[in-house]
Amino acid sequence: MRHTKKTLLAFVIVLFIISCSSWAQKDYKLWLQYDKITNSKIRSEYTTSITGIVGLGNSETSKIAVKELELGLNSMLEKKLEVKSKLEGQNTLVVGAQSALNPELQKVVASDITQINEEGFVIKSVTVNNAKHIVITGKNDVGVLYGVYSFLRRIQTNKSIKNLEITESPKINLRILNHWDNLDRTIERGYAGFSLWNWQKLPDFIDQRYIDYARANASIGINGTVLTNVNANALILTPQYLEKVEALANVFRPYGIKVYLTARFSAPVEIGGLKTADPKDTAVANWWKDKAKKIYKIIPDFGGFLVKANSEGQPGPQNYGRNHVDGANMLADAVAPFGGVIMWRAFVYSEHDANDRAKQAYAEFQPYDGKFRDNVIVQVKNGAIDFQPREPFHPLFGAMQKTPIMMEFQITQEYLGFSTHLVYLPQLFKEVLDSDTYQKGKGSTVAKVVDGSLYNAKFTGIAGVSNIGNDLNWTGHPFAQANWYGFGRLAWNPYLDSETIADEWLKCTFSNDENFIKPVKEMMIKSRETVVNYMTPLGLHHIMDTGHHYGPGPWVANLSRPEWNPVYYHKADKNGIGFDRSKTGTNATSQYTPEIEKLFDNVATCPEKDLLWFHHVSWDYKLKNGQTLWNGLSLKYQEGVDQVKEMQNIWNKTEKYVDGERFKEVQMLLEIQYKEAKWWRDACLLYFQQYSGKELPAGVEKPTQTLEYFQSLKFPFAPGN
Ligand code: BDP
Numbered sequence: 200m201r202h203t204k205k206t207l208l209a210f211v212i213v214l215f216i217i218s219c220s221s222w223a224q225k226d227y228k229l230w231l232q233y234d235k236i237t238n239s240k241i242r243s244e245y246t247t248s249i250t251g252i253v254g255l256g257n258s259e260t261s262k263i264a265v266k267e268l269e270l271g272l273n274s275m276l277e278k279k280l281e282v283k284s285k286l287e288g289q290n291t292l293v294v295g296a297q298s299a300l301n302p303e304l305q306k307v308v309a310s311d312i313t314q315i316n317e318e319g320f321v322i323k324s325v326t327v328n329n330a331k332h333i334v335i336t337g338k339n340d341v342g343v344l345y346g347v348y349s350f351l352r353r354i355q356t357n358k359s360i361k362n363l364e365i366t367e368s369p370k371i372n373l374r375i376l377n378h379w380d381n382l383d384r385t386i387e388r389g390y391a392g393f394s395l396w397n398w399q400k401l402p403d404f405i406d407q408r409y410i411d412y413a414r415a416n417a418s419i420g421i422n423g424t425v426l427t428n429v430n431a432n433a434l435i436l437t438p439q440y441l442e443k444v445e446a447l448a449n450v451f452r453p454y455g456i457k458v459y460l461t462a463r464f465s466a467p468v469e470i471g472g473l474k475t476a477d478p479k480d481t482a483v484a485n486w487w488k489d490k491a492k493k494i495y496k497i498i499p500d501f502g503g504f505l506v507k508a509n510s511e512g513q514p515g516p517q518n519y520g521r522n523h524v525d526g527a528n529m530l531a532d533a534v535a536p537f538g539g540v541i542m543w544r545a546f547v548y549s550e551h552d553a554n555d556r557a558k559q560a561y562a563e564f565q566p567y568d569g570k571f572r573d574n575v576i577v578q579v580k581n582g583a584i585d586f587q588p589r590e591p592f593h594p595l596f597g598a599m600q601k602t603p604i605m606m607e608f609q610i611t612q613e614y615l616g617f618s619t620h621l622v623y624l625p626q627l628f629k630e631v632l633d634s635d636t637y638q639k640g641k642g643s644t645v646a647k648v649v650d651g652s653l654y655n656a657k658f659t660g661i662a663g664v665s666n667i668g669n670d671l672n673w674t675g676h677p678f679a680q681a682n683w684y685g686f687g688r689l690a691w692n693p694y695l696d697s698e699t700i701a702d703e704w705l706k707c708t709f710s711n712d713e714n715f716i717k718p719v720k721e722m723m724i725k726s727r728e729t730v731v732n733y734m735t736p737l738g739l740h741h742i743m744d745t746g747h748h749y750g751p752g753p754w755v756a757n758l759s760r761p762e763w764n765p766v767y768y769h770k771a772d773k774n775g776i777g778f779d780r781s782k783t784g785t786n787a788t789s790q791y792t793p794e795i796e797k798l799f800d801n802v803a804t805c806p807e808k809d810l811l812w813f814h815h816v817s818w819d820y821k822l823k824n825g826q827t828l829w830n831g832l833s834l835k836y837q838e839g840v841d842q843v844k845e846m847q848n849i850w851n852k853t854e855k856y857v858d859g860e861r862f863k864e865v866q867m868l869l870e871i872q873y874k875e876a877k878w879w880r881d882a883c884l885l886y887f888q889q890y891s892g893k894e895l896p897a898g899v900e901k902p903t904q905t906l907e908y909f910q911s912l913k914f915p916f917a918p919g920n
Contacts, residue, residue, distance in 0.1 A: 225858050226672035229415050230684050230707035233274040233355065238711070241357050242276065248290055248333065248360055251281045255295025259453035260340035264294055264347045267414075271351040289330035294347060296340050303327045308336055311366050318422070318455070319368030320346030324361065333363060341422075341455035345369075348418040356706040367692075370650040373540070373576070373605065373660030374690035375423035375459065376416070377505065378667070382435065387428050388611050388919045390618035391668030391675035396426060402446030408669070409447060413454035415673075419687025423457045425662070429507035429544065431463035433470045436490060445497045457502035459542070462530060464506065465514040466490075477519035478529035487533035495537040503539035504530055505578070505662075510547045523547075523563070524570045531572035542605065542660065543571075544578045545595060546585075548762060555778075555785035556762040557583040561594045562790075569601035576603040576660050581631045583787070584768075586614055586664075587740040588622075588731045591799070591809050592631050594790035596645045597638030597653060605660030606631075606649045610682050612666065614741075614748055615730050617918065618675025620872045621846065621865070625685035625697035626727035632693045637792040646693040661690045676868055677861050680708065681723065698724060715856035722849045725842060731808075733839025733876040737832055738777065738812035741768040742883065747917035750875065751882040754910055769811070771890045775818050775828070777811035788813060818891040830896040832887070836880035837899045843869065843876045882909035 225232065236242040249272065254265035265282060272280055272292075286293060286301055297305060297312050304327060311321040320337040335346040349367065353360060379387040380394035395408055416424070426444065427435050434440055448458045467473040467486040477483055494501050508515025508526055516526030527543040534541065548559040564577060571577070577599065582590025586609040596604060608628055615622045632646040643653055651659040663686040666674050674680050681704045688700050701723045705716050734751075735742060742765040744752030756766040770778055780787035781800045788800040798804050802814045807823060810816065820828040847869045854862050881902035884895065889906075 226677065226861060226864075227411075229673065229680050230355075230704055231271075231415065231418060232708060233271045233351070234710075235277055236275050236354070236357065238357055241359070244359065244361065245354060246276055246278060248331075249276070249280065249292050250290040251283060251288060251292070253283050253286050253291045253293045253295075253332075255284065255286075255293065255299035256340060256343070258340045260344055260455070261295060261299070263414075263417075263453055264335075264340070264344045267344075267347055267351065268292065268294060271354070275354055286327075286332070289332065291332050292350075293332050293334045293336075294343060295336060296343055297336050297338055300334070300336060304334060304336075308334060311364075312336070312338065314366045314368075315342065316368040318342050318345065318420075319366065320349065322346055322350055322363050322365040324363045333360065341417075344417055344455060345420055348420075352703060352707060356703055357711050369420055369422075369691045370693060371659045371661050371690055372651075373423055373502075373542075373658070373662075374421050374687065375425060375502075375542075375660065375662045376421060376610075376665045376667075376686075377425045377429065377607070377662045378665045379428040379430070379611075380426065381428050382432050382440075386668055386919065387430060388609075388613040388664070389666075389668050390611060390918050391666060391673060391679070392670040393668055395667065395669055396443075396447065398440065398443055401443035405446065405450060409450045412667070413451045413456055415683075416456055416687065417454040419684055420691035421687045422455050423459055423502050424451065425459040425461060425502075425505045425542075427461045429461050429505060430511070430513060431461035431507065433463040433466035435460055436462070436466055436494075437470055438493075441494060441497060448498045448501065452500065457500055458498065459502035459505055462504035462506050463514065464508050464516070464526060465518075475519065476514065478516050478521050478525045479519070484529050484532065487530055491533040491537060491539065495534075495539070499537075501534075501537070501539060503534050503541055503574075505542040505544070506530065507544045507546065509549075510544065522567075524567050527575045528570075528572045531575045535572065535574050539574065540658070541572075541575045542578045542662070543575055544607070546578075546580055546607075550760050553761075555780060555787050556767075557780060558785060558787045558790060561598065564595060565598050565790075567602070568599040571602055573657055576605045576658065578605045578607050578660070578662060580607045580609075581628075584740055588615055588727075588735050589627070589630075589738070589808060590740065591812060592634040592636070592645050594787075596634075596648045597636035597643055597792075598790070600638075600654045603651070603656045603658055603660070604648055605662060606645070607662045607664065608686060609664040610666045610686050611664055611919075612679070612682075613919065614743055615734075616872065616875065617749060618666070618670075618679055619868055620730060620875070621676060621678045621723075621726050621869060622682075622730045623678070623685070623697070623701060623723035623726045624682040625689060625700050626724060628686065628689050629697045632689065635795075637794040641794075650693055661693070663687075663690070672864075677865055678723070680704075709861075710856045712856055715853055718849045719853060722846050726846065729839055729842040729846070729876075731839070732835050732842060733879045736835035736839070737807060737828075738809040738814075739769055740812060741765055744912075744914070747914055747920040749914050749917040750912065751879050751886075751909070753883055753886045769887075770815055771887050773890055773892065775816050775820065776832075776887065776890070777815040778813070779815040780813045784815070818893060826896075829887075829891045829893045833884055833895050833899045836884055840873070840876045840880050840900070843873045847873060877903060878909070882906070885909065 307325045320342045337343045384394040465476045467476045471486045507513045509517040531541045545560045545564045548556045579595045636643045647653040685700045701720045742753040744750045745755045788796045818829040822831040885906040
């Protein structure tokens with residue numbers, strides 16, 4: 200009896216361990232779950248159309264492509280497919296670069312190949328010698344790899360694979376993650392654990408995670424990674440660290456991913472023993488040239504440098520009386536012989552400039568148009584302040600016709616609830632990309648600036664500040680994986696719509712069941728407006744608590760630099776609230792084209808979502824829905840809270856479609872989000888109420904605490920700071 204009890208107990212423990220580990224794997228596997236296809240009709244289409252794999256090509260990249268197909272198909276079709284290295288039989292999946300295909304196949308795909316670029320792919324149903332096959336090809340192996348992931352995604356999302364005729368190319372050249380990772384493995388604005396890069400164990404220890412990271416990125420087309428924080432440490436450029444960087448570059452290379460580093464402008468002084476870092480000093484320029492040469496010797500495909508200069512205390516050319524062009528061009532000359540690029544950030548605002556912070560980057564950079572070297576690209580944040588839940592598009596987009604401009608989005612949720620709030624960011628990204636700059640008349644969208652089509656840019660780029668850390672699930676919140684995924688998909692094609700991306704991601708990550716997809720997709724789509732509503736409705740911005748930016752802090756007024764204080768941004772007083780950036784104020788609106796300027800400048804035409812960004816309006820101002828501003832603002836905060844409640848209701852009904860672990864995780868996180876949404880509503884409304892002097896309108900719940908209580912909250916150990 201005792202014996203059976205023990206056996207039973209052991210059995211239960213083993214079962215528990217097995218199920219735990221499979222759950223844990225689920226979280227870790229991101230959108231590459233490769234779950235079994237349950238729809239029998241579609242499954243039989245797949246099994247009849249694919250009876251084997253023909254892998255052509257010998258590079259590491261081609262081997263990865265074939266291995267991925269095997270892994271994905273064997274798991275989704277529950278069938279072991281044979282892999283051959285020569286075309287024979289029928290209904291095979293032929294995988295290889297154009298040059299590796301046999302002459303007949305080359306002929307069949309010849310015209311398709313002319314339609315793609317170096318990283319593009321062709322997926323085509325063909326008939327050769329009376330046998331049907333599906334060919335995945337491209338000009339290069341990396342294109343084939345992208346094609347493989349695209350094909351697998353079709354299967355993951357249960358799309359038909361009959362009569363395929365697909366040609367696709369990425370629309371942007373540099374599709375890059377920016378890791379704000381420090382050498383001690385802390386991550387600036389990181390909310391998913393520590394840095395993946397284990398500098399201490401590198402170069403000899405290659406963590407499996409590096410490979411899994413590269414694979415995940417390749418699957419969505421990301422082709423570059425800046426390993427280090429923009430607030431840079433010069434040590435990364437020393438031989439000791441460079442050999443570690445080399446090791447990572449070697450891991451990433453077969454996945455089509457180049458490494459980049461941040462260059463600390465004062466490095467020649469800090470690690471080079473020079474007296475100056477003046478970009479016009481020959482010794483300094485030579486030091487960088489020599490450094491570049493050494494880097495390229497060990498990493499021949501090194502991408503280049505990302506630079507934050509003369510911004511928030513970082514050193515730069517201005518320390519030596521030079522300007523951004525001098526600095527960027529000097530570095531550009533150092534990497535140019537090796538094909539490297541310089542991504543020079545335009546995130547600047549000066550403590551000595553009393554001008555509206557929102558105007559400074561444009562004022563400083565726009566006059567430099569046409570003055571940068573060919574291998575410099577100016578990296579501009581999506582909005583003129585700083586990754587807020589909502590910002591109008593940055594006026595620099597489209598304003599520099601002769602200078603490549605790249606987009607910088609923030610995937611990590613510094614100002615959007617860290618990794619505890621479910622916010623689907625492709626909604627935000629798309630709002631910016633779809634904005635019309637009117638720089639070349641109607642239809643001159645930010646996307647056209649970013650993909651280079653507006654001015655025929657020499658090269659193009661898009662960066663996302665990574666939300667990845669060493670948490671088991673990579674991003675802290677299971678739904679934050681969608682933001683990494685969505686960034687990659689939009690970097691590949693900025694014209695994709697965010698709903699399609701959500702649909703793909705949900706199917707690849709959770710389930711193809713429409714009863715799950717429909718409500719959850721809707722929840723994702725709405726989640727961005729929801730966070731705006733409970734944090735910064737109607738154009739409010741930067742009213743987060745100070746330093747760590749966790750939670751509300753509209754009252755903060757004691758920081759040394761005026762533009763670091765929330766009161767600078769909302770300007771609430773007894774007359775009203777909002778930042779007057781119109782002609783009667785700082786005239787920031789004048790940095791846009793006349794069409795947009797007119798729209799924003801006039802309080803009557805300014806979109807209400809941006810109202811308080813551009814205007815200071817009275818508490819009694821009438822909103823379009825007839826409400827006074829005070830009532831409307833209060834109701835927006837309440838709406839945000841109600842929307843989180845609705846998200847909870849939706850999620851609570853999904854239990855049968857989702858594994859237990861992720862179901863529970865999201866449920867707990869939504870509970871935190873609900874609590875924090877109420878915190879935002881109550882703290883902001885109590886604070887602003889001191890100025891409006893008005894009662895909360897009907898429909899807004901009573902605050903849960905006093906203003907003093909909210910003001911007393913301190914978070915000395917908030918992550919990411
Ligand atoms: C701000 C962050 C800060 C970054 C800075 C930047 O608060 O940590 O260093 O942007 O982008 O959003 O340089």
